[in-house]
Each structure stands twice: as C-alpha cells, then as structure tokens.
Amino acid sequence: MDNQEVLADMPSNYEELRSSANRNANWRERLSAVEELGKWKNEKSIDILKHRLNTDAVHQVREAAYRSLLALGEDVQMPERHKGELMKDVTKVMVRIKKSLPRDHTFEDFKEKLKKMRIDIYDTYEGDKGEEFDQWLEQKWASLSKR
Incomplete structure (x- = not known):
C-alpha cells in the first residue's frame, strides 16, 4: 500500500x-x-x-x-494481539474431535479432522499463529484430556 x-x-x-x-x-x-x-x-x-x-x-x-x-487518514490505534482463546469453546471442540478419533490416532489425523469439521477454527488459528501454527496445534492436541 x-x-x-x-x-x-x-x-x-x-x-x-x-x-x-x-x-x-x-x-x-x-x-x-x-x-x-x-x-x-x-x-x-x-x-x-x-x-x-x-x-x-x-x-x-x-x-x-x-x-x-x-x-486513508483515519485516526485509529494499532490493535493489540489477542491473548487466550480467539474463539469461544475452542478447547471443548478440540476435546470432542480428539475423543471422536481412535485411541491410537496421530496428530496428523487430529489436524485433518479439525480442518474438515471446523475450518473456521482451523483457519483462524492458522492465520493468527502463522509459522508457529503446527507446533501450537500439536501442543494443544497433546494437552487435551485423554479418554
């Protein structure tokens, strides 16, 4: 611009x-x-x-x-980065997705199912996390409660 x-x-x-x-x-x-x-x-x-x-x-x-x-000459303030969850109930959604997969599923299985079922969540966090998205998502997946 x-x-x-x-x-x-x-x-x-x-x-x-x-x-x-x-x-x-x-x-x-x-x-x-x-x-x-x-x-x-x-x-x-x-x-x-x-x-x-x-x-x-x-x-x-x-x-x-x-x-x-x-x-464009508007009087605006630089936005701050959001802290915490960007979307409501993300952890709950991820737990449900993890529980819907076989016990021995891989991180890639989880990632694909999240992308298929909740592209809105996947896309938002991918955009916000950038290059750190896969690492963040894998840590999130590993931290979700087991069945």
Missing part, C-alpha cells in the same frame, strides 16, 4: 470485496479484501475496515485494516 494512489470512488467489485472481508473461514481472503478496500477512500470501505480492525480474530487482518485506515 505504500505510495499507492487512494481512489475516492467505489470499486466495481465492492459487493464481492464486502463479502470477502466478512468471510469467517478464510483469513487470507479477508486480508486480501482489506488490502483492496484500503485503496478506496469512501464511507463504506472505511466502515468495513474499521469493523475488521475492531472484530477480526486474526491479528494480521486487524493490522492490515489499521495500516489501510491510517493511509
């Missing part, structure tokens, strides 16, 4: 960008939409960017919204 022209109109694909910015199970799509909306200085784009800044579970998306809003 550096040295980029800010446009005052509405993007021709505004509705698509609005939908993408609010797609819960795809942080990369939200990030891309936030970056694109950051090129357009208008009330609707700014509203969406502020919403992502204040509510997105993935820090990278909130940070991109912050940078976009700053570039």
Whole structure:
C-alpha cells in the first residue's frame, strides 16, 4: 500500500470485496479484501475496515485494516494481539474431535479432522499463529484430556 494512489470512488467489485472481508473461514481472503478496500477512500470501505480492525480474530487482518485506515487518514490505534482463546469453546471442540478419533490416532489425523469439521477454527488459528501454527496445534492436541 505504500505510495499507492487512494481512489475516492467505489470499486466495481465492492459487493464481492464486502463479502470477502466478512468471510469467517478464510483469513487470507479477508486480508486480501482489506488490502483492496484500503485503496478506496469512501464511507463504506472505511466502515468495513474499521469493523475488521475492531472484530477480526486474526491479528494480521486487524493490522492490515489499521495500516489501510491510517493511509486513508483515519485516526485509529494499532490493535493489540489477542491473548487466550480467539474463539469461544475452542478447547471443548478440540476435546470432542480428539475423543471422536481412535485411541491410537496421530496428530496428523487430529489436524485433518479439525480442518474438515471446523475450518473456521482451523483457519483462524492458522492465520493468527502463522509459522508457529503446527507446533501450537500439536501442543494443544497433546494437552487435551485423554479418554
């Protein structure tokens, strides 16, 4: 976004960008939409960017919204990283998934089932943890109560 022209109109694909910015199970799509909306200085784009800044579970998306809003001249504060669980009842969900697998399942089995059953959780934590996601998830899996 550096040295980029800010446009005052509405993007021709505004509705698509609005939908993408609010797609819960795809942080990369939200990030891309936030970056694109950051090129357009208008009330609707700014509203969406502020919403992502204040509510997105993935820090990278909130940070991109912050940078976009700053570039558009908005008075905003840098978002803090969330501490603790990013989504409600994540541990309970993971325990249920672990218990649904055979006793001798592997971490990879658990990871695949989580991805299949709760892509929203998988995607949110993958986006927030970045390169540390697999290590975090494996530690979480190992710490879940056994049957």
